[in-house]
Amino acid sequence: MKKKRIRKVYKGPLGKVQRLYxxxxxxxxxLSARIWTAGLVILLCFAVAIxxxxxxxxxxxxxxxxxxxNQQMRDTVIDAAxxxxxxxxxxxxxxxxxxxxxxxxxxxxxxxxxxKEKKRxxxxxxxxxxxxxDEDEIYEKTLKKSYQIYIKRRVESDIRxxxxxxxxxxxxxxxxxxxxxxTRRYYPNGELAATVxxxxxxxxxxxxxxxxxxxxxxxxxxxxVLTLKNAVGTEMDFEYEQRVEAQNGNSLVLGLDKVIQGYLxxxxxxxxxxxxxxxxxxxxxxxxxxxxxxxxxxxAFDPNDPFTISDEATAAAIAALPKEQQAxxxxxxxxxxxxNTAINDTYEPGSVFKAVTAAAALDEGAVNMTQIFKxxxxxxxxxxxxxxFNYAVHGPQNVAKSLQNSCNIAFIQIxxxxxASDFSRYYSAFGLTERTGIDLPGEVKTTAGxxxxxxxxxGAAELASSSFGQSQxxxxxxxITAMATVVNGGYLGTPHLVKQILDANGNIVSTVDxxxxxxxxxxxxxxxxxxxxESVVTTGGGKNAAIAGYRIGGKTGTAEKLDTDDKSAQVVSxxxxxxxxxxxxxxxxxxxxPREGLSxxxxxxxxxxxxxxxxxxxxxxxxxxxxNNALKEVSVPNVIGSTVxxxxxxxxxxxxxxxxxxxxxxxxxxxxAPETLLNEGGYAYLFTDEASxxxxxxxxxxxxxxxxxxxxxxxxxxxxxxxxxxxxxxxAKVVKQSIEANSKVTPGTIVTLTFxxxxxx
Numbered sequence: 001m002k003k004k005r006i007r008k009v010y011k012g013p014l015g016k017v018q019r020l021y022x023x024x025x026x027x028x029x030x031l032s033a034r035i036w037t038a039g040l041v042i043l044l045c046f047a048v049a050i051x052x053x054x055x056x057x058x059x060x061x062x063x064x065x066x067x068x069x070n071q072q073m074r075d076t077v078i079d080a081a082x083x084x085x086x087x088x089x090x091x092x093x094x095x096x097x098x099x100x101x102x103x104x105x106x107x108x109x110x111x112x113x114x115x116k117e118k119k120r121x122x123x124x125x126x127x128x129x130x131x132x133x134d135e136d137e138i139y140e141k142t143l144k145k146s147y148q149i150y151i152k153r154r155v156e157s158d159i160r161x162x163x164x165x166x167x168x169x170x171x172x173x174x175x176x177x178x179x180x181x182x183t184r185r186y187y188p189n190g191e192l193a194a195t196v197x198x199x200x201x202x203x204x205x206x207x208x209x210x211x212x213x214x215x216x217x218x219x220x221x222x223x224x225v226l227t228l229k230n231a232v233g234t235e236m237d238f239e240y241e242q243r244v245e246a247q248n249g250n251s252l253v254l255g256l257d258k259v260i261q262g263y264l265x266x267x268x269x270x271x272x273x274x275x276x277x278x279x280x281x282x283x284x285x286x287x288x289x290x291x292x293x294x295x296x297x298x299x300a301f302d303p304n305d306p307f308t309i310s311d312e313a314t315a316a317a318i319a320a321l322p323k324e325q326q327a328x329x330x331x332x333x334x335x336x337x338x339x340n341t342a343i344n345d346t347y348e349p350g351s352v353f354k355a356v357t358a359a360a361a362l363d364e365g366a367v368n369m370t371q372i373f374k375x376x377x378x379x380x381x382x383x384x385x386x387x388x389f390n391y392a393v394h395g396p397q398n399v400a401k402s403l404q405n406s407c408n409i410a411f412i413q414i415x416x417x418x419x420a421s422d423f424s425r426y427y428s429a430f431g432l433t434e435r436t437g438i439d440l441p442g443e444v445k446t447t448a449g450x451x452x453x454x455x456x457x458x459g460a461a462e463l464a465s466s467s468f469g470q471s472q473x474x475x476x477x478x479x480i481t482a483m484a485t486v487v488n489g490g491y492l493g494t495p496h497l498v499k500q501i502l503d504a505n506g507n508i509v510s511t512v513d514x515x516x517x518x519x520x521x522x523x524x525x526x527x528x529x530x531x532x533x534e535s536v537v538t539t540g541g542g543k544n545a546a547i548a549g550y551r552i553g554g555k556t557g558t559a560e561k562l563d564t565d566d567k568s569a570q571v572v573s574x575x576x577x578x579x580x581x582x583x584x585x586x587x588x589x590x591x592x593x594p595r596e597g598l599s600x601x602x603x604x605x606x607x608x609x610x611x612x613x614x615x616x617x618x619x620x621x622x623x624x625x626x627x628n629n630a631l632k633e634v635s636v637p638n639v640i641g642s643t644v645x646x647x648x649x650x651x652x653x654x655x656x657x658x659x660x661x662x663x664x665x666x667x668x669x670x671x672x673a674p675e676t677l678l679n680e681g682g683y684a685y686l687f688t689d690e691a692s693x694x695x696x697x698x699x700x701x702x703x704x705x706x707x708x709x710x711x712x713x714x715x716x717x718x719x720x721x722x723x724x725x726x727x728x729x730x731x732a733k734v735v736k737q738s739i740e741a742n743s744k745v746t747p748g749t750i751v752t753l754t755f756x757x758x759x760x761x
Contacts, residue, residue, distance in 0.1 A: 079182040080220025081504075082204060083249035085197060085211075087258040088293070088499070094197050094211070094303075096183040096204075099154040102131065102163060104138075105147045108176040119173045126170065127151060127177070130162045142176075153202075154184045185211075187303040191310070193261050195340040196295050196440070196497065199303035208306075208338050210252065210497060213441050217501060220249035250509060253500035255291030260284055263614040264294040268589070271607045272298055274736070275594035281341045281476050282589045282607075284615060287484035287577060289514045290493035292438070293585065293615075295477075301337040309333045343436075343443045346451055346473035347590055350559030350600065351406045351541075351761045352575045353469025353479075357414055358399055359486045359529050360426035363521040366417040369528055372396045373410035382461035386412060389558075389599075389761055400532040404540025406556065406761045408468045415467025416460075423463060424455035429520040430482040430492065432474055437494040437515070444475060470559060476573075480588040483575045487530045487553065487583045490521035534580040541759040542574070543729045544605035547613055549623030551580035554608065556600035558761040561593070569593050572761075574604035578616060585619060587612055601759045602735075606725060636684050638674035639667050647686055655680045659718065661695060661747065664688030671748035672720065678750070682720045685748035701741035702734045702753050710734055710753055718747040727755035 085094040104127075109119050124139035131152045141149045155163075160179055167174035185200045198209020206215035223246030268280040284294035301310040309315040309330065318329045339345070361367045375394035379386045386408055388394065394405045402410035415423060427433060432452065435443045448454035452472040453462040465471035474482075477495055485492045494515030501509040521529075533553035536542040541556050554576020561569040572594055577586040589607045591598075617623075634654050639647035644660055647667050651658045656678060662668075667686045672678060687693050697718050702710050707727045714721045726732050738752035739745060 079204070080222050080246035081183050081248040082185060082200070082220065083218040083251040083502075083504075085218075085252045086254065087261075088253070088255050088291075089257065089259075090253075091258045092188055093193060093254070093256075093258065094185060094187050097186050099156060099182055099184040100160045101153045101180040101182055102127070102151045102155055102159075103148050103178045103180060104142060104151060105176050105178060106142050106144050106149065107147045109142065109173070119176070122170055123173050123176060126166045126173075127163070130159060130166060131155070148178070154182065189258065190302050190304065191300045192258065192265065193256060193296070194300045194303050194306075195297045195338065195342075196256065196292075197303055198338075199306040209340070209440060210254075213439055214252060214498070218249045218252070220504070221247040223247070248504040250504065251502040251506075252498045253502060254497050255286065255289070255293060255499045256295065256497055257293050259618055260294040260615055261296065263611055263618070265296045265298065265300070267607055267610045268296055268298040270610075271589075271591055271603070275591060275598055275603050277591045277595075278593040279341060280589070280591050280607075282587065282611065283342055283476055283480050284585060284587045284611070285480050285484060285495065287488045287583045287586045290481070290484065290495045291499060292495055292497045295340075295342050295497075297339065297341040299337060306338065307334060310337055340440065340442070342476045343438060343440055344475075346444060346446065346475050347571050347573070347592070348557075348559035348562055349469045349472070349474055349479050349573060350557030350571070351408075351469055352483075352555045352557035352573050352588075352600075353472070353474075354403060354406065354411050354467075355486050355529065355533060355555050355575075356426070356430055356432075356482055357411055357418070357423075357467050357469075358403060358532065359521050359525055360423065360430075361414045361418045362399065362528060363490075363525040364418060364422050364426070366419070366422070367399060367414055369399050369532075372398060373402055373407070373413045375405075375407050375409040377409070379409045379412050379464075381412060381464040382459060384461050384464070386464060400535050403532050403536050403555065406536075406541045411468040412464045415463050418467075420458040420463050421455050423466065424453075424458065426520070427452065429518065430485055431517070431520075432472075432478055432482060436475075436477050436481050438477060439496050439498055443477075446474060446478070469557065471562075473562065476588055476590050479573075479575055480586055483554075483577065483588070484583075484586050485520050487526055487533070487577050487586075489523045490519045490526045492517045492520050530577075530580050530583060533577075537576070541601045541761050542576070542605055543757040543759055544601055544726050545574060545576055545608045545612075546726055546729070547578075547609055547616065550578050550612075550616055550621065551624065552576055552578050552612070553580045553583075554605075556605050556759075556761045558599040558601075568596060572598060572600040572604045574600055574608040576608055576612070578612065579621060579624070584621060585612075585615065587615070600761045602756055606754075606756060609725070632680055633677040634680055636670070636672050636674055636676045636678055638670075639684075639686065640670055640674070642667050644686065644688060651684045657681060657683045658686060659683055659747070660686045660688060662688035662692030664692075669693060671746050672750060676750070678720055679722070683715070683718065683748055685718065685746075695747060696744040697747050697749070699737075699739050699741055699743045699745055699749075699751060702737045702751070703741075705734045705753075707732065707755065714751070719745070720748060720750045722750050722752040723755065724752055725755040726757050727753075729755075729757040732757045 128135035
């Protein structure tokens with residue numbers, strides 16, 4: 001017999017819980033109650049689901065639809081080609097070429113895990129070998145969940161070809177490797193015009209020079225390719241693609257001429273070496289259109305690799321610094337090599353500025369061309385004692401003679417006649433108080449009180465020093481623009497590099513003109529000044545700028561640098577133009593801190609001549625008048641193998657002289673070589689036996705000799721000479737020879753002798 005379970009009854013709080021539990025059990029034992037409860041739970045769940053669905057459809061529907069579209073569409077950007085930069089003759093200076101970005105799509109690596117692993121290793125190994133990259137680095141990227149991971153950007157066409165060949169050889173992984181077409185900027189001429197052209201960054205944005213100034217013009221509009229994909233990023237079985245083609249940028253046509261730019265840079269580089277200079281700047285400009293034909297700052301850099309320090313000595317010095325100092329030093333060196341000194345920096349023009357002072361005074365009627373100014377060698381103004389170069393005493397002289405002598409004393413008097421107010425007014429009229437407006441970034445603006453004296457602050461002493469160009473600073477571009485204005489009829493224009501903008505199809509979008517701003521002086525004053533500046537070159541301090549057969553005008557300058565503690569530091573310059581009777585082209589050269597003792601007449605004027613000797617014939621400017629060539633050049637005929645008799649007749653028939661060395665009957669060799677150019681009357685040496693071939697001559701020291709002395713010495717020892725510079729001017733002497741003294745050379749060797757006339761600035 002079962003025992004009856006006795007239920008324990010609790011009291012207090014536990015009793016209350018016990019009684020509640022009993023009532024729930026009693027209620028749940030009722031079938032109807034259970035059905036109602038289950039239905040209520042189901043209804044509640046259904047309501048929650050309906051609410052969530054409403055939220056997805058009505059509240060967040062647009063957001064989720066956009067997310068779905070973004071997940072299903074692959075959006076690939078097609079880079080637009082940046083516009084090309086051409087020189088004046090259509091030669092390419094900067095252009096964009098097609099390159100490719102290499103990427104992988106890990107989500108497209110399919111198969112079982114073992115098969116996927118094999119494919120990952122194949123991709124990593126193959127691309128590492130082609131791209132010269134670390135295999136493990138690429139392998140790690142294949143493990144990621146993505147449809148596009150870049151491996152290497154901007155690879156050339158030869159690398160692309162290798163990747164395509166790899167895909168063909170490994171079809172199982174080809175769909176996981178992609179090539180995205182893009183562009184890269186190229187500068188086919190390397191350093192040529194680097195500070196003018198500038199360069200672009202990795203994103204294709206212009207960072208300096210024309211690339212920066214015309215960035216919006218050169219930059220095109222990117223295109224897009226939209227491709228449908230599934231949730232894991234692989235292409236769907238059906239195709240959908242929408243392509244919007246890129247619009248290429250506009251192109252620039254410059255007035256700058258690649259050939260003239262080459263001449264300019266070549267001679268600036270040579271000047272830095274010859275004169276141990278810190279830096280050199282040059283500009284060649286059309287005086288009527290104000291087009292820049294050439295502009296260079298040396299040292300320069302390669303815009304294809306702009307972040308590498310181009311100067312080897314600077315790079316070595318930086319490498320020797322402690323690691324913590326190198327970053328700042330590299331940044332400073334980069335900024336310096338990118339800097340376009342022609343427009344970004346000012347310099348002291350010195351006596352070159354006298355052309356502006358004279359033009360202003362003549363135009364205002366403060367002085368005239370026949371007026372006489374006396375120079376006793378010194379002049380007191382406001383308690384200051386001014387002097388001329390080397391304490392020269394020039395005596396009485398008119399405006400032209402004052403320019404020829406570069407007489408500070410005369411120009412103090414000319415400045416006094418003009419007065420501070422009118423001096424300042426013309427200073428402004430010539431554009432020296434404002435930017436020139438050239439289409440390049442970073443042009444410095446000259447400021448009163450910093451770069452020049454304003455009329456309100458110009459006392460007698462300030463006017464005196466300003467009149468001869470010693471207490472103001474200008475940019476090289478401002479100075480050549482002012483000189484162009486002095487000689488072109490008096491018109492001040494806007495210098496510019498770009499003369500045309502072309503669309504992607506080569507159609508002209510716009511054309512740039514001279515941008516004449518105002519007439520600073522009259523045509524009559526301009527014509528007077530052109531003739532006066534010509535006299536500086538023919539008989540004055542600019543003799544070393546003279547070029548045979550061309551009418552050249554210009555002015556030298558030698559100035560103490562104002563912003564330095566080194567009192568011996570100087571900057572020398574020359575600004576000139578040609579031809580005088582119809583000015584067409586101007587050129588300015590500035591040499592910063594040349595070797596001590598070198599003046600503008602001895603360094604800058606010869607540099608100007610070297611440049612313009614090549615520029616003027618290239619531009620088709622015809623020679624007029626006497627060429628001053630003492631002898632014309634003839635080509636040495638080929639007489640090797642001829643009898644001595646026939647050889648002598650052939651050579652003397654070309655107005656050359658001949659010397660026979662050795663006892664043979666036939667010419668074994670000759671010197672100079674056949675077709676070498678020799679001056680009329682030069683010597684051809686014929687070697688007729690083996691012993692004669694061994695004969696050598698010692699090169700003498702020609703330095704300091706006149707032309708007559710050099711010719712005599714060369715003839716005595718069996719050498720030919722070639723003349724360079726002003727060899728016929730009064731007082732012209734040899735300052736440089738192409739072969740060092742005491743060198744041993746073959747008889748008949750040509751030694752080039754550079755002549756200069758020592759003159760004052």
